Amino acid sequence: MEEANRTMDDLFVNGELTEKQRKIIIAAIETFSEKGFAATSTSEIAKKAGVAEGTIFKHFKTKKDLLISIITPIVSKMLAPFVIKDLYKVLDHQYEHYEDFLRAMIENRIAFVKNNTSLIKILIQEIPFHPELKELFVENIGKKTFERFCHLAEYYQKKGQIITIPPAAVVRHTISVILGYVAARYLIFPDKEWNDEQDIELTMQMLMRGLSAD
Amino acid sequence: MEEANRTMDDLFVNGELTEKQRKIIIAAIETFSEKGFAATSTSEIAKKAGVAEGTIFKHFKTKKDLLISIITPIVSKMLAPFVIKDLYKVLDHQYEHYEDFLRAMIENRIAFVKNNTSLIKILIQEIPFHPELKELFVENIGKKTFERFCHLAEYYQKKGQIITIPPAAVVRHTISVILGYVAARYLIFPDKEWNDEQDIELTMQMLMRGLSAD
Amino acid sequence: MEEANRTMDDLFVNGELTEKQRKIIIAAIETFSEKGFAATSTSEIAKKAGVAEGTIFKHFKTKKDLLISIITPIVSKMLAPFVIKDLYKVLDHQYEHYEDFLRAMIENRIAFVKNNTSLIKILIQEIPFHPELKELFVENIGKKTFERFCHLAEYYQKKGQIITIPPAAVVRHTISVILGYVAARYLIFPDKEWNDEQDIELTMQMLMRGLSAD
């Protein structure tokens, strides 16, 4: 596990996981994200984790169970609560402008993606093939987060800062732009040379111009 | 095969494929996109194609060969030339405004995604795990297409229509917004109720405001 | 087919074999002797022979049939009759001494092995696994040839040239020595450097000393 995935430890260390369980999960994350869930064998995970094959099944009834044990925390404990907390904070702090909020947001998201590359890759790869995961994701991110975000958008619309079109459209556009940048930067072409500060700045400009009232 | 994948037939029918080969490819596309490459068994494909398992291997040396035979055409024959031709057309027709170009573009892309949902899903899912595919993709789309797109952006910048920031940023932003919309609409939440015309209109507005000079 | 297997052509050309049949047989001999019967696929033979897979089965009902069609001639048409004719010649010509007979014999056998390396390899490899072949061989070589050889030995024993022990023992010993040399020279270590003339001379000496009366 490289530097990049620092949060992972936070996710899986503090819990009531034993040392072996942690090793298994770490190994599984690494391998799943490299080769995909279906192409990863439990024996490979066992070897990489330094445990016996049987040990995996003592802790995770099934290979799929292991996948779910990996994905659930990101979705339900990390993404959702994270965002939600932030959103509350946002509403409390009352960022004066949508732009301020977005800047906080984008920083936040970038940090998250940076620290969880492997996990996010797994999430993206496996969601389409596992209905439970999809539901988990849609319910948490798709519904709760999206809804709150919409309220926020409305709030800034009422303040006259951003155009008054259906807030859902604002939100989707905002997410498109941010995720588009983050995905290109960290998932698709992580090895290209990037000028992070400038790129973010430009992206913010284009996004804000597109949304600002007037 | 549902309605949605109409272009597929264009891709795999006209060629010098025999009936059986076509059936195999169709079945493979369907299954790969539903369950993923690694989780699909050749026996399953054979059954769905109404063919003996051995027949698959008479036509495709390897299971992976089958995957490549499916993906190569979308990447090299469809996406790239498609876009490139369009870009030429664009330069010939001399769309007066970047917006006109974008509207043509977006329509074009939407049609393409609509008709090739399965293939695109496979492409997205499998690229991370197959270096050859990744290279194929990067070389064709990432390089050629992106470059031409940049030239276009510059052209409209010189005409004073869009902000003068590095054209690459303009292009990335444009792609983000378009792909973000298309992905959400056709790949991630195809079953949500959408108001296509309005959504596209709004997206275009936000995009154009973000990019227009002044 | 290299120089070494010249007789093969004699064996399979003159017969009523069509061109295709000959090509198939030549290809089969080459491959069988290189990789063994069981490890050779009919498709490989077809490719090497430049014919369609089906063509093989038009001419040889079965893969095994092809093997038998290859081996039978060496055993029944070549080895046996060859030897037998020679033996008659021997008895006619009335080689004065057993040694003269042996020298003729050894030359004869060496030429035979040299020209039929591939075929003999196949013969040796496959006989143990195919009872019909074994019987074919035992009947023709083991019985007929051996018997005649014994009569000859007796003949020279009566002439007082070789020791009077059971002729079968004389024959077996003679064959051991000759085959031992030939096998080492042409089958087992064909690539070692050999001093043919001297080696044969010495072998003959040791053999003759061992057998000569007194």
Added chain:
Amino acid sequence: MEEANRTMDDLFVNGELTEKQRKIIIAAIETFSEKGFAATSTSEIAKKAGVAEGTIFKHFKTKKDLLISIITPIVSKMLAPFVIKDLYKVLDHQYEHYEDFLRAMIENRIAFVKNNTSLIKILIQEIPFHPELKELFVENIGKKTFERFCHLAEYYQKKGQIITIPPAAVVRHTISVILGYVAARYLIFPDKEWNDEQDIELTMQMLMRGLSAD
């Protein structure tokens, strides 16, 4: 496994082989020697060994691995050291005459062949098709053993007991005669009626007469 292969147990029992591994090896030896390596299926071996097919591959990475695990011990642990030890013994004990040495030798070899018929059959059958095996064999037997044997021959030549021709020729001849007898007796016609004592005696006589000085 019949009586005949008693030594096999010595070869494969004492090692650190588990019971299952032993069963697999025994079954493999039996089947390989009966039908040949290529014509033997792993499922057949499993069935005969009373083991699941997968178990074979837990212990031997590959079918070929199984073959090598069978052959290596005969070549490297049995033949070579056996002979070599004997040769030392020979030189220590200082057999007075080459004949004494040969008698010891022939007895020794016969016992070996008797107890390892199956293994030797496999060895002979498979060496031509597996370069690694060939090298293994040539290196151990062909080189080391042959060389030592030559020194011995020289030794008896100097003692004036056997003819002074190149020792290599003496050795090859000796081996021809002994192997010729042993092969005929135990491998080719094991079912013929043999008069062992007399046959050996006669063979020895012919061999010795052929080699003795004067």
Added chain:
DNA sequence: CATGAATGAGGCTTCATTCAT
């Protein structure tokens, strides 16, 4: 708790053989 030998179902692939053209 942990191990790893054992399992047998199933995966990919090859093969001898058939048959319509």
Added chain:
DNA sequence: CATGAATGAAGCCTCATTCAT
């Protein structure tokens, strides 16, 4: 006569999972 597409049985091997130690 020849072809080669098609077959399905069988081959080698991998895998998730179990269980006795």
